[in-house]
Amino acid sequence: MLFLSEMSAWLAAFAIILGVFALVLEVFFVPGFGVPGVFGVVLLGWGVLLLSVDIFQATQALTVALVVTFVVLVGGVWLAGKINFWNRVKLDNRQDRKEGYVAPSRDLEELLGKVGVAATPMRPAGSALIDGKRIDVVTEGDYIGPGTPVLVIKVEGGRVVVKATDNV
Structure with a gap:
């Protein structure tokens, strides 16, 4: 029985590492949200489930992670608006004909x-x-x-x- 619990921890770690790798692959090398992205999310969720003592603890951990992610996302968008981040990344000037821009x-x-x-x-x-x-x-x-x-x-x-x- 000890062997299975140790193997479960290694399997969970492997699933989480492989899930992160799949998400990195998706973000930087594969366009869109396709097979590597779905595979990464599933592996991360499975890794968290394997590390949990019971299904209630796993559900609680995933819920907390989703809530924290949502709060950080909303806070980041709000902060980006406060520090004029969007004005730095968008093209704000127009190329009008009266200023000499003509095809x-x-x-x-x-x-x-x-x-x-x-x-x-x-x-x-x-x-x-x-x-x-x-x-x-x-x-x-x-x-x-x-x-x-x-x-x-x-x-x-x-x-x-x-x-x-x-x-x-």
């Missing part, structure tokens, strides 16, 4: 073959004035100084590639 136009194909003037230094990215519009452009790796005439040689989505030209 590039997809009608850039019409610029292919057109000539403009470099508005800024291009190292290799910069801006050019093409057809009276300021366009974000890149070179193929060359430096182009401001005021230099440029020719649009390639358009790939929102990326406009230019090179210096003599034609104005």
Whole structure:
């Protein structure tokens, strides 16, 4: 009988360790709450049951653990609100059009073959004035100084590639 009680303690410890391992695996390596998470919760509960003298003590221990977990969770959320934690982790600024945040136009194909003037230094990215519009452009790796005439040689989505030209 002594052998079974000692083995029960080892089995309980093994179940708890394996349950914690399964939960860690679930949290850090497996997306969602799937098989390792359920397996971990079941093993932790079984380990607590094995360590208990009777079912009443096990139920009492699990109830206390759930209540303490709930209180700590609610307290943590309340404390996070008091110390402005949520303001530090959320994106609070807006990207409005009037502040200059605009998506590039997809009608850039019409610029292919057109000539403009470099508005800024291009190292290799910069801006050019093409057809009276300021366009974000890149070179193929060359430096182009401001005021230099440029020719649009390639358009790939929102990326406009230019090179210096003599034609104005």
